[in-house]
Amino acid sequence: MTIYNFSAGPAVLPKPVLQQAQSEMIDWHGSGMSVMEMSHRGKEYMSIQARAEADLRELMGIPVNYKVLFLQGGASQQFSMIPLNLLRGKLSADYVNTGEWSKKAISEAKKFSFVNVVASNTDRNCSYVPAYNEWKLDKDAAYLHYTPNETIGGVEFNWIPDTGNVPLVADMSSNILSRPVEVSKFGLIYAGAQKNIGPAGLTIVIVRDDLVGYAPSGLPTMLDYKTHSDNESMYNTPPTYGIYMAGLVFQWLKNNGGISAMEQTNISKSKLLYGAIDESNGFYVCPVNKADRSRMNVPFTLEDANLDGEFLKQADARGLLQLKGHRSVGGMRASIYNAMPLAGVQALVDFMNEFAASHG
Numbered sequence: 468m469t470i471y472n473f474s475a476g477p478a479v480l481p482k483p484v485l486q487q488a489q490s491e492m493i494d495w496h497g498s499g500m501s502v503m504e505m506s507h508r509g510k511e512y513m514s515i516q517a518r519a520e521a522d523l524r525e526l527m528g529i530p531v532n533y534k535v536l537f538l539q540g541g542a543s544q545q546f547s548m549i550p551l552n553l554l555r556g557k558l559s560a561d562y563v564n565t566g567e568w569s570k571k572a573i574s575e576a577k578k579f580s581f582v583n584v585v586a587s588n589t590d591r592n593c594s595y596v597p598a599y600n601e602w603k604l605d606k607d608a609a610y611l612h613y614t615p616n617e618t619i620g621g622v623e624f625n626w627i628p629d630t631g632n633v634p635l636v637a638d639m640s641s642n643i644l645s646r647p648v649e650v651s652k653f654g655l656i657y658a659g660a661q662k663n664i665g666p667a668g669l670t671i672v673i674v675r676d677d678l679v680g681y682a683p684s685g686l687p688t689m690l691d692y693k694t695h696s697d698n699e700s701m702y703n704t705p706p707t708y709g710i711y712m713a714g715l716v717f718q719w720l721k722n723n724g725g726i727s728a729m730e731q732t733n734i735s736k737s738k739l740l741y742g743a744i745d746e747s748n749g750f751y752v753c754p755v756n757k758a759d760r761s762r763m764n765v766p767f768t769l770e771d772a773n774l775d776g777e778f779l780k781q782a783d784a785r786g787l788l789q790l791k792g793h794r795s796v797g798g799m800r801a802s803i804y805n806a807m808p809l810a811g812v813q814a815l816v817d818f819m820n821e822f823a824a825s826h827g
């Protein structure tokens with residue numbers, strides 16, 4: 468039976484990537500060593516990290532005045548590193564609240580800064596992207612932070628906010644590499660790897676170089692972007708195996724047409740799944756405003772929540788795994804990141820149609 472894993476994260480990885488990692492596990496390219504066993508300062512490992520960075524730069528079109536940092540601590544650590552490094556003597560930062568991850572970023576920033584919440588969608592249960600013309604932007608803000616894809620609520624921006632000279636900061640943990648983005652519009656982009664990049668334990672930060680170097684004195688060395696920027700992410704031991712795996716994912720993306728091709732597949736996959744939900748005559752419901760539905764994380768509920776258990780049991784038996792919704796939302800959530808093939812979404816839709824027909 469073919470297994471399809473719809474986990475929100477850590478999440479599905481491309482099969483060819485796992486197979487390559489398996490074949491190189493014990494002896495990487497004739498080195499006689501596993502990547503896990505290599506010195507991070509040896510020439511073999513240095514070549515792996517350099518290639519990963521070069522491939523990511525090529526895939527995303529990252530301009531030369533941006534640093535790519537390979538860090539640890541998860542996206543959650545960025546919730547504090549961002550205000551600590553980017554306030555640059557200013558008193559306030561702008562935040563957009565679109566759901567659970569925005570809220571976490573906001574509550575962490577409040578420890579270091581005044582936070583101006585420019586817009587929020589909590590009036591309608593975090594189910595939409597607030598219209599830009601209603602945002603209360605502060606032109607003196609140190610930066611504006613937003614969450615382009617809310618992994619739990621399934622709300623995704625299909626546009627990039629215009630913040631003028633205020634640096635734009637984006638938590639792209641769950642939609643990085645899923646669609647082309649113009650990096651030059653951002654001051655800083657960050658993402659935990661375990662959704663759309665690779666295994667957990669690696670966090671990628673892409674930061675415009677003029678924003679680095681303003682940490683207040685006394686900030687712990689490891690929390691200062693300059694430490695990592697000045698040392699090519701090798702101030703201390705980087706998460707070497709995670710970076711190697713991310714590098715294999717970048718090569719897989721390049722071999723499959725890059726991010727534009729990936730976006731086309733992601734559009735097809737999400738259309739197929741939302742179509743099945745919307746055409747079920749209310750048997751399945753997606754609470755998210757149609758224009759703001761995520762291509763990566765698709766939350767839906769059953770009209771009759773008493774059937775949730777049976778739905779999940781039968782899905783499991785068909786090899787459709789990890790569909791249970793987030794504990795804060797309930798219902799179901801299908802995460803359909805880059806590595807989820809169209810065939811996986813088709814298998815899910817076939818099952819959903821059959822389940823609705825036999826229980827509707």
Ligand SMILES: *Cc1c(COP(=O)(O)O)cnc(C)c1O
Pocket residue numbers: 476540541542543544568614616617618638639640641659660662
């Ligand atoms: C998963 C996730 C996080 C948290 O990532 P960690 O690496 O677990 O800290 C933050 N933001 C978004 C949008 C996420 O999807």
